[in-house]
Amino acid sequence: MRSSSGVVVLENVGKTFRMGGTPFQPPRSVDAVREVSLSIDRRESLGLVGESGSGKTTVARIMVGLLEPTRGSVCFEGRDLFSASAGELRMLRRHLQIVFQDPESALDPRQTVFQALFEVLQVHGLIRSGKGREQIRSLLKMVDIRWEDAHRYPHQLSGGQCQRVGIARALALEPSVLVADEPVSQLDVSTQAQIVSLLADLRGRLGLTVVLIAHDLSVVRQVVDRVAVMLGGWIVEMAPTEDLFSRPLHPYTRTLLEAVPRARPFTGSFARTASRPLGQWSAPRSPAACPFAPRCPDGTSACAARIPDLAPADNPAHLVRCRWQ
Numbered sequence: 001m002r003s004s005s006g007v008v009v010l011e012n013v014g015k016t017f018r019m020g021g022t023p024f025q026p027p028r029s030v031d032a033v034r035e036v037s038l039s040i041d042r043r044e045s046l047g048l049v050g051e052s053g054s055g056k057t058t059v060a061r062i063m064v065g066l067l068e069p070t071r072g073s074v075c076f077e078g079r080d081l082f083s084a085s086a087g088e089l090r091m092l093r094r095h096l097q098i099v100f101q102d103p104e105s106a107l108d109p110r111q112t113v114f115q116a117l118f119e120v121l122q123v124h125g126l127i128r129s130g131k132g133r134e135q136i137r138s139l140l141k142m143v144d145i146r147w148e149d150a151h152r153y154p155h156q157l158s159g160g161q162c163q164r165v166g167i168a169r170a171l172a173l174e175p176s177v178l179v180a181d182e183p184v185s186q187l188d189v190s191t192q193a194q195i196v197s198l199l200a201d202l203r204g205r206l207g208l209t210v211v212l213i214a215h216d217l218s219v220v221r222q223v224v225d226r227v228a229v230m231l232g233g234w235i236v237e238m239a240p241t242e243d244l245f246s247r248p249l250h251p252y253t254r255t256l257l258e259a260v261p262r263a264r265p266f267t268g269s270f271a272r273t274a275s276r277p278l279g280q281w282s283a284p285r286s287p288a289a290c291p292f293a294p295r296c297p298d299g300t301s302a303c304a305a306r307i308p309d310l311a312p313a314d315n316p317a318h319l320v321r322c323r324w325q
Contacts, residue, residue: 006038006039006040006041006042006044007040007041007042007076007077007176007177007209008038008039008040008063008074008075008076008096008177008209008211009038009039009040009073009074009075010036010037010038010039010059010062010063010072010073010074011037011072011073011074011075012035012036012037012071012072012073013033013035013036013037013059013062013069013071013072013073013074014031014033014034014035014036014069014070014071014072014233015031015032015033015055015058015062015067015069015070016029016030016031016032016070017029017030017032018030031233032055032058032233033055033058033059033062033069033233034055034232034233034234035072035234036055036059036072036230036233036234036235037072037235037310038228038235040177040209040211041209042176042209043203043207043208043209044209044210044225044226045200045203045209045210045211045212045223045224045225045226046210046211046212046224046225046226046227046228047212047213047214047217047220047221047223047224047226047227047228047241048060048211048212048213048214048227048228048230049213049214049215049216049217049220049227049228049229049230049256050215050229050230050231050256051215051231051256052215054230054231054232054233055230055232055233055234056181056182056213056215056230057101057181057182057213058233059230060098060179060181060211060213061098061181062074063096063177063179063211064093064096064097064098064177064179065081065082065089065092065093065096066098068082069082076092076095076096076177077095079092094124094173094174094175095173095175095176095177096175096176096177096179097170097171097173097175097177097178097179098170098178098179098180098181099163099166099167099170099178099179099180099181099183100166100181100183101181101182101183101185101186102186103159103160103162103163103165103166103183103186103187104154104155104159104162106162106166107154107162107165107166108154109153109154109155110153111153112150112151112152112153113140113145113149113150113151113152113153113154113157113165114136114150114151116165116169117136117139117140117165117168117169117172118132118136120169120172120173121135121136121172124173126172126173126174135172136150137150139168139171139172140168142168142171142202143164143165143167143168143171143198143202144164144198145161145164145165145168149161158191159186159187159188159191160187160191160194160195163183163184163187163195164195164198166183167180167183167195167198167199167202171202171206175208176207176208176209177208177209177210177211178199178202178203178208178209178210178211179210179211179213180199180210180211180212180213181213182213182214182215183195183199183212184196184214184219185214185215185216192219196212196219196222196223197223199212199223200222200223203223210223210224212224217245217256217257220241221241221245224241225240225241226238226239226240226241227239227240227241227244229244229250229252229253229256231252231291231292232291232292233291234290234291234307234310234321235310235319235321236250236252236253236290236292236310236320236321236322237249237250237252237253237318237319237320237321237322238310238318238319238320239315239317239318239319240317240318243315243317243318244318245257247318249313249318249320249322250292250320250321250322251292251296251297251322252292252296288306288307289306289307290307290308290321290322291307307321308321308322308323309321
């Protein structure tokens with residue numbers, strides 16, 4: 001992990017949920033996030049990737065103060081989010097904004113685009129005297145939404161347009177950190193590219209710190225400086241983007257990369273390049289075990305007993321949790 005001087009710092013963050021429970025059976029505990037430590041520099045773009053259920057969204061919500069961690073701390077510019085008073089937390093959250101996964105359900109179906117943006121500015125007291133209309137026009141222009149669409153409702157917009165409105169709503173509070181939680185997973189391929197390109201452009205223009213969450217490594221490659229790979233609530237590998245793509249060290253990271261479709265030269269067709277089948281997913285027997293152990297072709301009894309610490313490989317910036325590295 002980098003030094004603790006980052007704009008956002010997570011130290012040994014964990015989140016445990018209590019699930020189920022009946023009069024005859026006590027609720028069970030589920031560890032969604034385990035000992036996650038991250039330090040994100042100002043204006044850095046970090047990709048957080050992993051399969052569904054790996055803990056990415058839980059980390060995102062903890063990072064912006066929507067979920068309180070069970071253990072560990074989250075600091076923004078040196079201030080602990082969860083030891084702050086309600087008033088302080090409200091002010092800090094203005095600088096930590098999130099774009100949600102489902103663009104349509106994230107918007108109120110009873111509000112037009114104009115009303116949704118106006119409400120955010122009004123609640124936070126950010127409407128300049130007589131300038132509300134111009135502020136909203138500027139926000140829409142920033143995300144390439146026509147002014148003519150300002151009086152439409154979410155159901156009258158495409159998924160890509162709804163996501164652009166969600167981004168505009170997050171930018172209305174002039175945040176310094178923008179967390180995008182799988183912002184393109186429900187969009188078609190061409191629209192995905194446009195939204196990712198928009199996030200990259202906004203990062204450069206506004207000097208944002210961006211955390212881009214995805215389950216597809218190909219989505220983040222062109223726009224992030226560093227990638228953290230999550231599995232079973234753990235960060236299992238973290239490295240500068242090109243280093244991770246050219247030299248993945250954890251078997252799970254290699255599996256994710258092999259699952260990305262690649263074009264076959266001269267045929268125009270696509271294929272996945274997985275070199276060997278890894279079997280069906282199954283939960284590790286020990287909560288402290290490497291979550292990839294049951295599927296890992298190189299797994300040993302040691303891997304199934306306890307996951308190793310996240311430690312540097314031959315490059316200090318390339319960290320991995322694996323006994324084989």
